[in-house]
Amino acid sequence: AQSVTQLDSHVSVSEGxxxxxxxxxxxxxxxSLFWYVQHPNKGLQLLLKYxxxxxxxxxxxxxxxxxxxSETSFHLTKPSAHMSDAAEYFCVVSExxxxxxKFYFGSGTKLNVKP
Amino acid sequence: xxxxxxxPSRVICKSGTSVKIECRSLDFQATxxxxxxxxxxxxxxxxxxxxxxxxxxxxxxxxxxxxxINHASLTLSTLTVTSAHPEDSSFYICSATSLAGETQYFGxxxxxxxx
Numbered sequence: 001a002q003s004v005t006q007l008d009s010h011v012s013v014s015e016g017x018x019x020x021x022x023x024x025x026x027x028x029x030x031x032s033l034f035w036y037v038q039h040p041n042k043g044l045q046l047l048l049k050y051x052x053x054x055x056x057x058x059x060x061x062x063x064x065x066x067x068x069x070s071e072t073s074f075h076l077t078k079p080s081a082h083m084s085d086a087a088e089y090f091c092v093v094s095e096x097x098x099x100x101x102k103f104y105f106g107s108g109t110k111l112n113v114k115p
Numbered sequence: 116x117x118x119x120x121x122x123p124s125r126v127i128c129k130s131g132t133s134v135k136i137e138c139r140s141l142d143f144q145a146t147x148x149x150x151x152x153x154x155x156x157x158x159x160x161x162x163x164x165x166x167x168x169x170x171x172x173x174x175x176x177x178x179x180x181x182x183x184i185n186h187a188s189l190t191l192s193t194l195t196v197t198s199a200h201p202e203d204s205s206f207y208i209c210s211a212t213s214l215a216g217e218t219q220y221f222g223x224x225x226x227x228x229x230x
Contacts, residue, residue, distance in 0.1 A: 032217050043119075043208065043223035044159075051217055090158065094217065099166070100147040101217050103210075105158045 002027050002093045006106035014114045019078040021109045023065075023091035026072065032101065033074045034092040035065055038108075044090065050074060061085070086113045117143045119211050121222035128199055129230055136194045136225045138209030145211035148192040149219060150184060153206040165192055199229040 007022040025031060032051045036044040048059025055067040065076045074091060091106040118141040128134050138148060147166050151159040163179075165171040165186035173179045181203075183195040192211075196203055206226050210219035 034218070036221070041224075041226075043121075044210075044221040046218060046220070049218060099214070100164065100212055101219070102164070103149070103161070103219055105160075107158045 002031065002095045002104045004091050004093050004104055004106035006089075006091050006109050008109050009107065010110045010112065012112040012114060013081045015083055016080050019076070019081045019085065019111065021076040021089050021091075021111065023074045023076065023106060024072050025074060025091070025093045027093055027095075032094045032096075033065075033067060034094065034103075035059065035063070035074075035076050036090045036092060038088045038090065040087075047076070047089075081111075081113045083113050083115065086111055117141075117211070117213075117218075117220040119145075119209065119220045119222040121209055121225050123225060124223060125226045125228075127228045127230065130200055131198055134196045134199055134227060136196075136207055136209075136227075138192045138194070138211070138222050140190045140211045140220070143211075143213050143220075144189040145192070146189065146214040147212050148186055149210045149212075150182070150192075150194050151208045151210070153208060153224070155206075159208060162194075196227065199227070201229045203227065204229045 003026045005024045034049045035047040038044045048057045050057045050067045058064045063078045089109045094101040120139045122137045150162045153159045162177045163171045163173045171184035186192040208224040210221045
């Protein structure tokens with residue numbers, strides 16, 4: 001079975017400092033992993049995805065994530081936080097079923113960016 | 116990127132009435148659509164998966180007679196909350212994926228308030 005653990009429910013950083021949002025997964029086989037961002041009262045936007053190619057994945061808005069199989073982790077990072085990065089972030093692992101992929105969501109991490 | 120719309124964005128209804136929510140893929144054919152429910156400050160919970168032209172598959176604990184899902188075309192799925200009650204108040208989010216697609220594209224969500 002697939003599952004995702006987001007270790008921090010809230011993360012607070014100052015503008016211009018690095019961001020680290022942690023995610024650990026459990027999967028019975030090589031997973032596909034995603035990070036989505038949700039701004040208040042908005043839909044989820046795909047930040048990046050890992051699908052068994054390069055282990056360091058670059059996404060939009062300067063975010064990137066590294067797949068580490070030995071640590072079963074897929075942490076999201078950004079070198080320098082911007083005020084507009086304040087949002088809820090979800091780590092997702094997908095399970096391939098017969099003709100679609102089922103998503104398992106982490107509990108989410110709320111990122112607060114201080115001026 | 117792929118665009119998914121939902122209508123309405125917000126709806127208020129009286130207890131006992133039914134509410135229909137539409138989910139459309141605007142620029143791709145969505146062979147599979149998903150319906151999620153998100154309670155305040157919580158993660159997304161998958162309610163059901165629907166494939167075009169076939170019956171939806173509901174997650175455990177989701178009442179199929181209460182949450183009617185129709186996926187009649189490759190660009191439209193509808194969720195009807197029948198005989199809505201205040202406990203059905205929530206944020207309902209749809210997503211869509213193309214055939215064998217790994218990525219789900221999410222709609223902006225519909226906020227339902229049942230009085």
